[in-house]
Amino acid sequence: MTDVERLKAKAAEIAQREGAKLLDRTPGSESLHQRAIKSLPNGVASNFQAGDPYPTYLRHGKGSKVWDVDGNEYVDFHGGFGVNVVGHAHPKIVEAIRAVADQGIHFAVTTESTVALAETICERFQLEQMRFVNSGTEATMDAIRVARAATGRDKIVKMEGSYHGHHDSVLFSVVPEADVLDMRFNVGAEGQAWYTTEPTSKGIPHVLKETVIVVPFNDADAVAQAFADNRGEIACVILEPVMMNIGLVPPQPGYLQALRDVCERNGAALIYDEVKCGGTIAYGGPPSATGSSRTWPRTPRPSAAAPRSARSAARRGSWSGSPREPRSRARSTATRSRPRRAWSRSPRS
Amino acid sequence: MLAEGCQRAIDEHDLPAHTMDLGAKGCVSYRKEPLTNYRDFLETIPELFYASFTWMINRGLFMTPGDEEQWTISVQHSEEDVRKYVDAYAGFCAELAA
Numbered sequence: 473m474t475d476v477e478r479l480k481a482k483a484a485e486i487a488q489r490e491g492a493k494l495l496d497r498t499p500g501s502e503s504l505h506q507r508a509i510k511s512l513p514n515g516v517a518s519n520f521q522a523g524d525p526y527p528t529y530l531r532h533g534k535g536s537k538v539w540d541v542d543g544n545e546y547v548d549f550h551g552g553f554g555v556n557v558v559g560h561a562h563p564k565i566v567e568a569i570r571a572v573a574d575q576g577i578h579f580a581v582t583t584e585s586t587v588a589l590a591e592t593i594c595e596r597f598q599l600e601q602m603r604f605v606n607s608g609t610e611a612t613m614d615a616i617r618v619a620r621a622a623t624g625r626d627k628i629v630k631m632e633g634s635y636h637g638h639h640d641s642v643l644f645s646v647v648p649e650a651d652v653l654d655m656r657f658n659v660g661a662e663g664q665a666w667y668t669t670e671p672t673s674k675g676i677p678h679v680l681k682e683t684v685i686v687v688p689f690n691d692a693d694a695v696a697q698a699f700a701d702n703r704g705e706i707a708c709v710i711l712e713p714v715m716m717n718i719g720l721v722p723p724q725p726g727y728l729q730a731l732r733d734v735c736e737r738n739g740a741a742l743i744y745d746e747v748k749c750g751g752t753i754a755y756g757g758p759p760s761a762t763g764s765s766r767t768w769p770r771t772p773r774p775s776a777a778a779p780r781s782a783r784s785a786a787r788r789g790s791w792s793g794s795p796r797e798p799r800s801r802a803r804s805t806a807t808r809s810r811p812r813r814a815w816s817r818s819p820r821s
Numbered sequence: 822m823l824a825e826g827c828q829r830a831i832d833e834h835d836l837p838a839h840t841m842d843l844g845a846k847g848c849v850s851y852r853k854e855p856l857t858n859y860r861d862f863l864e865t866i867p868e869l870f871y872a873s874f875t876w877m878i879n880r881g882l883f884m885t886p887g888d889e890e891q892w893t894i895s896v897q898h899s900e901e902d903v904r905k906y907v908d909a910y911a912g913f914c915a916e917l918a919a
Contacts, residue, residue: 476837476866482917483872490875497879523886528878536898538883546883547902551893553885557845559897633859647889648859689858718862719850720841720891752893753844 494528500542501529520553533560554752597750597757608747609637612710616641619708619741627682629666629698629709631689635717636710636745638673644684646672646717664701665694689715690723692730699738708741709734713758714749823847823894826907833911834918837866848891849873849910862889873913880909 473481495502505526508515514522521527529541536559538548551557558565572585586604593602605611616628628641636642648669666687671680685702687694689711699706709731715721735742750757824842827849831838838851850856851866870888877884882905885891894903 479837479917480866480868482919483866483868486872486913486916487868487875490872490879493879494875521886527886528883536895536902544881546878546881547898547905548883549892549894549906550883550885551845551895553890554846554893557893557895559895562897631859633862688860691858714843715858716846716889716891718859718889719848719856719865720843720846721856721858721862722841722843724857748891749843749846752846 495525497544498526498528498540498542501540502526504529504541535559535561554748557752596755607637608745609639611747612636612642612743612745613639615741615743616708616710619743623707623740625705625707625740627685627702627706629685629687629695629706631711631715632686633718634689634712634715636712637747640671640676640680641684642710643672643676644681645669645686648672664697665691666698666701689721690727692727692734695731696734699734699740703738706738706740708743710743710745712745712747712749714753716748822900823892823903823906826903827910830907830911830914834914836869836914836918838869845894846891847894848888851888869917872917873910876913876916877906877909880905880912882906882909 502525505515508529513519516522516527530538531541531543532539533548533556536547538546538550538560540546548556548560590602590604593599603614605614619628620626630636630642630644632645633648635646666685668681668684669686671678685698685706687698695709711731713723713728715723732742744758746757824840824847828840831840831849836851837853838849839853839855840849841847841855849870850862851869852861852864854861856862856865865888867888874884874886892906
């Protein structure tokens with residue numbers, strides 16, 4: 473038995489023993505799961521929250537702690553995937569919420585508070601302008617649309633195994649298994665450093681696969697080759713500057729600058745998805761991160777990275793076809809094929 | 822402090838893993854060498870993460886539920902919170918290596 477096989481066997485033993493303990497002390501979560509699956513797919517509000525046989529349902533949080541529906545206390549290192557970097561029920565936030573709760577919270581009209589917050593965010597992240605959106609999915613969707621509108625091109629470049637939300641343009645190569653990696657779906661010649669692949673989710677038009685070019689992270693040459701092989705067709709390159717769909721992988725020195733250069737040479741936008749690796753890394757996001765030998769070129773984020781014509785297009789609203797959002801938005805019915813994640817999830821093959 | 826503590830436990834038991842952190846985020850990846858891209862990630866050993874998840878949650882530590890995710894340390898976390906994590910993780914590493 474190799475060391476790895478021995479470790480896997482020991483890990484299975486631990487998981488079985490500890491998993492049984494977990495089930496024993498979370499009957500409330502099991503009960504709530506039985507109720508939840510009647511109204512929510514998988515019994516959760518997002519597939520990322522699903523568990524097998526059921527997730528641990530929380531009741532409340534305060535400070536660094538959370539409590540589950542059985543009353544068990546935990547120190548929270550989940551942090552809402554990074555959203556809760558200020559912890560739970562921080563006194564200043566509680567005070568701010570209470571201060572506005574009786575003054576109305578939604579008007580579909582811009583308020584002074586909206587402007588003040590935008591000013592603060594622009595200063596913090598060194599942006600010319602910003603747009604509030606409801607989720608990371610909406611942010612990357614809009615950024616890509618702006619890039620396409622500004623360039624008049626359809627193709628995008630994304631990183632292998634990266635996640636940028638669940639809109640149609642980016643649900644390619646999110647968690648590909650080893651047998652679909654490499655050049656299996658390559659449409660080009662041998663040795664080509666980029667490829668196209670099938671959608672990650674059902675419900676995505678297959679024609680879109682021709683618009684999504686996949687390259688490995690930290691491989692600037694692959695991006696350069698994609699531009700060379702698709703001359704005048706690529707609207708943008710989108711990536712997390714610190715890749716976080718696979719743990720935490722920093723960019724190698726010079727990588728981001730190389731992407732910036734190739735995008736500029738080809739008139740394409742460079743889009744940084746900082747949904748997870750923004751304010752949690754440093755006050756001003758990745759470009760202001762210090763303390764390592766990594767180089768952080770002053771690469772602007774989506775709004776500023778796009779050519780000026782893109783910012784103009786965004787202001788006119790022409791990129792969405794209308795200066796107003798449609799009144800009725802279709803509900804997302806996409807079914808993510810990402811494996812259910814829990815302590816007993818099947819390992820990758 | 823958290824990443825260093827976890828790395829010490831990994832090193833003590835010579836496990837095929839490493840820590841990586843930046844700002845408030847960090848993680849343990851179950852491969853000895855640092856990752857540079859998704860193909861490296863496929864060489865990690867997810868079984869070790871999932872065992873650690875059950876071990877930690879039973880010791881009062883709520884973690885992200887996948888080996889592709891990271892921990893987040895909030896402004897309200899204390900050194901005692903971090904020590905609790907490191908101590909529990911050291912126990913896991915010792916158990917795994919036993």
